[in-house]
Amino acid sequence: MxxxxxxxxxxxxxxxxxxxxxxxxxxxxxxxxxxxxxxxxxxxxxxxxxxxxxxxxxxxxxxxxxxxxxxxxxxxxxxxxxxxxxxxxxxxxxxxxxxxxxxxxxxxxxxxxxxxxxRRNGIVIKNREPLPVELGNDPATFRAISEGFIDTLADLHAVDYAAIGLGSLGKPDGFLKRQVTGWMGRWEKAKTREVPLMEKLGAWFLDNIPASPPPVLVHNDFYLHNIMLGAFNHGDVVGVFDWEMSTIGDPLVDLGIAIGYWRDKSDPPELVMTSYGEAHTLRRGFMTRDELVHRYASRTGRDVSGIPFYWAWAHWKTATVVEQIYVRYVRGQTTDPRFALMGPMAPALAFAAAQVASRLGFKE
The missing domain is CATH 3.30.200.20 (Phosphorylase Kinase; domain 1)
Structure with missing residues (x-):
């Protein structure tokens, strides 16, 4: 590893x-x-x-x-x-x-x-870094963090966005299709090498777009490393950050992103490797993806039976996100050493997306 x-x-x-x-x-x-x-x-x-x-x-x-x-x-x-x-x-x-x-x-x-x-103050679990020592190693703490994480997403999706003047933030009609075509275009602009699976997956997503549930305020990048935990009650989410892609759209996009970044013991080694030894949610106490999805469904009442589409799409989108970051390093726009390690990530995420999409009939 x-x-x-x-x-x-x-x-x-x-x-x-x-x-x-x-x-x-x-x-x-x-x-x-x-x-x-x-x-x-x-x-x-x-x-x-x-x-x-x-x-x-x-x-x-x-x-x-x-x-x-x-x-x-x-x-x-x-x-x-x-x-x-x-x-x-x-x-x-x-x-x-x-x-x-x-x-x-x-x-x-x-x-x-x-x-x-x-500014908010608390504890942030940073991506690909060791867990903050303040969190300890108690499985009960990790369970509480998991519950707070998914409950916060459910609470966000319960917000009456029109009542706070955010009704014009997005156009729910055709939201999923625009997401797919938009990220296909971003991949073409950012790619540093050919990954044929990315184009094949994009075409498959376009042909298999599901019907969306009623729209909500979508964060569009909700994952464990974009939240801040309470310094004393670690299950309390005291901050959610990085809202620049938020919009009005399909709530299952957020759920797909959340579980796409989450790691399970059943994940392919190539996907686990993208955490560079710090796949935090593999620790005992963290909920599994299935448990997260079940808790979200119970709290919101939404039908989550189509979540494999959103989960696969999240891996595919994230491949483009990391490529957009990596290409900045390749072009010399940043010297941040973290970005130098992102080269292998897009192919690994495309492979993970294909594995999940295969449950719905995708063939490489």
């Missing part, structure tokens, strides 16, 4: 290639968010692999600022305006959502649109 990646601190000094005009940002924020009249210091969060996320400190006040990564960006991705719109409203009815405080599309300030949100 590949060696696990080194433990990365929550934040540190800003990488040289990801420095911004901090003086201009400080001047812009002055008088717009609480505390911003004090001198500003900046650190950079290390956990994410997509948008650039910075910790802004003004004496005893802390805020989080997010902007897209440098270099060419996929159409529709890294949408700071969308993320801000959701977080400026969702926090009122969904407690794990941090409050969005300010948004600007003036690229002259930090080189791209950006927004500022409140």
């Amino acid at each position: 590949a060696e696990a990646m080194e433990v990365v601190p929550e934040f540190g000094d800003v990488r040289d290639e990801e420095q911004l005009d901090w003086g201009k940002l400080a001047a812009y924020l002055r008088g717009k968010i609480p505390g911003a009249d004090a001198p500003m210091t900046v650190k950079q969060f290390r956990g994410g692999s997509s948008n650039l996320t910075y910790l802004l400190r003004f004496d005893d006040r802390e805020w989080v600022m997010r902007r897209p990564p440098f270099g060419p960006l996929p159409v529709g991705g890294h949408d700071m305006g969308r993320e801000y719109k959701v977080l400026s409203r969702l926090w009122e009815v969904f407690k794990p959502a941090p409050r969005g405080m300010l948004y600007s599309d003036d690229a002259s300030i930090v080189g791209a649109p950006f927004f500022v949100m409140e």
Whole structure:
């Protein structure tokens, strides 16, 4: 098994290639968010692999600022305006959502649109890193984390999105078809080598799109490493992050993504290897995928019999997501050493997607 990646601190000094005009940002924020009249210091969060996320400190006040990564960006991705719109409203009815405080599309300030949100404090399980030591190794803790994780997704899908002014966030009609065709296009733009299985799967998904249940507010990237756990009650989800792809659509897309990132002991070795020795959910106490799906169904009352389609689609989509990250490293747009290890992931995820889709008749 590949060696696990080194433990990365929550934040540190800003990488040289990801420095911004901090003086201009400080001047812009002055008088717009609480505390911003004090001198500003900046650190950079290390956990994410997509948008650039910075910790802004003004004496005893802390805020989080997010902007897209440098270099060419996929159409529709890294949408700071969308993320801000959701977080400026969702926090009122969904407690794990941090409050969005300010948004600007003036690229002259930090080189791209950006927004500022409140900082949440707790424990984050980082992808491909050892479990935080604060969590211990008690199976009961891991069971509580699993329950809190899937219950939070169910609670999100119960939000009356129209009542908080998010009814125009997406177009539910044809949502799944647009997801498939959109990610097919993104794969073509990002791929660093040919993976014929990706094109074959995309065509199969288009031919086998199921009927969707009534639409909900979809996070569109809901998985264990995008949530924050309570520092004392580890089963309490105190933060859900990375909302830039959220929309109104099929709730089973979120469930498929959630279980697609989850690892089970029955997974093919190639899929487990993508965790680089840190497949957290293989530890005793974490729920299995089947248990997650059953609990979600019980809590929401939704029919989940068609979940293999969404699960396979999630693996296929994730193959493109990691390729989009990897190609930034290949092009020299980032020096983050984590991204250098992502080369083998897209083929492994395509293979996993094909195995799940074969349950529904897909043939390689």
